[in-house]
Amino acid sequence: MRRYVLPYLWPVITGVLLAILILVALPERLPNPLSDTPPQTPAPAISTTPAAVERDTNRPAPEIHQAAPLTRNQGPASYSHAVNQAAPAVVNIYSSRIVERDQHPLMSDPFFQQFFDNQGDDATTHQRMLSSLGSGVIVSEDGYVLTNHHVINGADEIQVALRDGRETLAEVIGTDPESDLAVLRINLDDLPVIELTDSADVAVGDVALAIGNPFGVGQTVTMGIISATGRNHLGLNAYEDFIQTDAAINPGNSGGALVNPEGAMVGINTAIFSRSGGSQGIGFAIPANLAHSILDELVTQGRVIRGWLGIEAQALSRELAASFGLQTPQGVIIAGVVNNGPADKAGLEPGDVLLAVDGEPILDARTAMSDIASIPPGTSLPLTIVRSGERMQMTLEVGERPPPTPTVNEEGMPRQRGS
Numbered sequence: 001m002r003r004y005v006l007p008y009l010w011p012v013i014t015g016v017l018l019a020i021l022i023l024v025a026l027p028e029r030l031p032n033p034l035s036d037t038p039p040q041t042p043a044p045a046i047s048t049t050p051a052a053v054e055r056d057t058n059r060p061a062p063e064i065h066q067a068a069p070l071t072r073n074q075g076p077a078s079y080s081h082a083v084n085q086a087a088p089a090v091v092n093i094y095s096s097r098i099v100e101r102d103q104h105p106l107m108s109d110p111f112f113q114q115f116f117d118n119q120g121d122d123a124t125t126h127q128r129m130l131s132s133l134g135s136g137v138i139v140s141e142d143g144y145v146l147t148n149h150h151v152i153n154g155a156d157e158i159q160v161a162l163r164d165g166r167e168t169l170a171e172v173i174g175t176d177p178e179s180d181l182a183v184l185r186i187n188l189d190d191l192p193v194i195e196l197t198d199s200a201d202v203a204v205g206d207v208a209l210a211i212g213n214p215f216g217v218g219q220t221v222t223m224g225i226i227s228a229t230g231r232n233h234l235g236l237n238a239y240e241d242f243i244q245t246d247a248a249i250n251p252g253n254s255g256g257a258l259v260n261p262e263g264a265m266v267g268i269n270t271a272i273f274s275r276s277g278g279s280q281g282i283g284f285a286i287p288a289n290l291a292h293s294i295l296d297e298l299v300t301q302g303r304v305i306r307g308w309l310g311i312e313a314q315a316l317s318r319e320l321a322a323s324f325g326l327q328t329p330q331g332v333i334i335a336g337v338v339n340n341g342p343a344d345k346a347g348l349e350p351g352d353v354l355l356a357v358d359g360e361p362i363l364d365a366r367t368a369m370s371d372i373a374s375i376p377p378g379t380s381l382p383l384t385i386v387r388s389g390e391r392m393q394m395t396l397e398v399g400e401r402p403p404p405t406p407t408v409n410e411e412g413m414p415r416q417r418g419s
Contacts, residue, residue, distance in 0.1 A: 076261065079209060083221050085263025088163050088192035089138040090256055092213040093147055093170075093184075095155035096131045135212035135256030136160065136184065137265060138191050139295065145184040146291055147255030148270055149175045152182050160186050163219055174298030177404050178306075179239050180270055181291060183298045194257060197264035199287035202226055202243060210247040210269055210283065212256025222248035224281070226266075231284060232366055234271075239370055242284035243267045249283035258285040267291070307375035308401035310341020311348065313365040324353050325389040331355040332365045334385075346396040348385070355391075356384035373401065 134151030138144070145160065152158050158170040168186050175182040206226045214220050224247030232240040245258060249272050258267040267285030297304045313332040321329040334352045337344045348354075354362060358381055362368045375381065377400040385392050 079207075079221075079223065079261055082209060082259060082261050082263035083211070086194050086209070086257055086259040086265065087211055087219060087221065089194035090163070090211045090219060091136045091138060091145060092161040092216075092219065093134045093136045093145075093151055093255060094131065094159045094161070095134070095152045095157070096159075097154050097156045133213060133216045133252050134254045135252065135269070137194050137255070137257045137268065138186075139194060139196065139265075141191055141193055143186045143188060143191060144173070144295065144299065145170065145186060146268055146295060147182050147184060148268065149177050149180045149182045151255045152184070153177070158184060160184065162188075162192075164192075174302050176294050176298065176304045179286065179290065179294055179304070181268065181286060181294045181298075183295055194259075195264045196288045196292055197260060197262075197266050199243065199266050199289045202229055202260075202266050202287070204228060207261045208245045208247050208266065209259045209261070210245065210249050210253060210256065210285075211259065212249070212253035212269055214248075214250035214252040216252055220253075224248070224283075227282070229287075232370075233364075234273075234284070239373060240366070241287060241290060241370070242270070243287055245283050245285060246281040247283060248281075253283075303403070305377065306373035306401040307377055307379070307398040308341070309343050309372055309396065310338035310399060311343045311354075312336035312338075313354070313368070315365055316353065324386055326353070326386065331362045331386070332368065342396050342399040346383075346394055348383075348394070348396070349387070351387070353386040354383060355386060358382055359384075372398070 132151065132155075134147060136145040136147035136151070139146050152172065153175065158172065159167060160170045161167045166188060168188055170184040170186050173183040173185050204226050208224055208226050210222045210224070212220065224245050226243060227246050228244040231242040231244050234240055234242065243258065243266065247258070249269050253269045254271075256269045257265045258269050259265050265288050267287050268291050269283065269285050271284045273280065273282035273284075294304055312335045314335040316324075316326075316329045316331055316333055318329050320333065331353050334343070334348055334350055334354055336350055337348055354368075356362060357368060357372065360371070372381075375398050377398050379398045381396050381398050383394045383396055385394060
């Protein structure tokens, strides 16, 4: 039996030993039984992001659909063209005022007069010259100049200096303290004129150039962007709709031009937000559209005509709204009524809650005041109010807003509400 089996046993033993040798020496040549994907089947092509693709040098890179780069209009390397267009029409304004101050009674005593350089024994007052500086913009060939009210308020003499070296005295055509704008007129030939743009098209991020006379050093140009539009509730003017910019604006820039990269005026530089008195990158300009409308009214009518209700409004908080039986703090509380004013004649009373004007809900007092100001005096205006928890409809005839009472500081000069 062994004689027949033994010749076949050695080939089997040799084959087993050879298989063990191959397993130990060349394991990578054998298929992996734990793999779910057969090695001979290629992986399907998928669309994925580059970060999710594991690079395999044995395969071609997948085709990625690359988006086209954003198309942007690149800004110029220089704004000298815009400056050359606008700067000649921006003027320096020097205003002065003579202030008389009462002297102390002892100054009339000859004994005390010998210690002071006083002339005239009967003099009981002395004069002091107060000066201020600012900027302005020539907006017409007729010599009309736009500037801020606070630049020239109370001045006895206003001198305008052009960029070309010419100087002249200016006449005050009209002022509007509630928007802080004023119109002057100069009598010179061949005047440079700035172009006004539609300030409604101004967008946040637009490049802006501020041109003026900061600190009286001479005409200066600074650059920034439009930081915001429609700024209000700043407490600077009665009617506020400011363009905010981070172009450097300093004292003396008031009344100057804020222009776009093409040299067209988008606003009148008016105020700065600053704790130190210098520029901190938050400046405000009156939009060109508003300045244009004020200019037209001051030139053609001598004053700005605004609608007026004759009420003192107070913001409505949630607590007050609940006390009046309102679910939301919509509208304003009438805190006071001007005697014999439009509201008084219509029967409005302190404590009434004004909810809507001409069907439009009131969001806040300042916005409502601006909307009412645009209504021509004499217009019949329907109002919605709440009185003693009851909703009522009333009709009021809009009046003309009276001019504000001027305010001056301790030295007799107007308060500087701007730059």
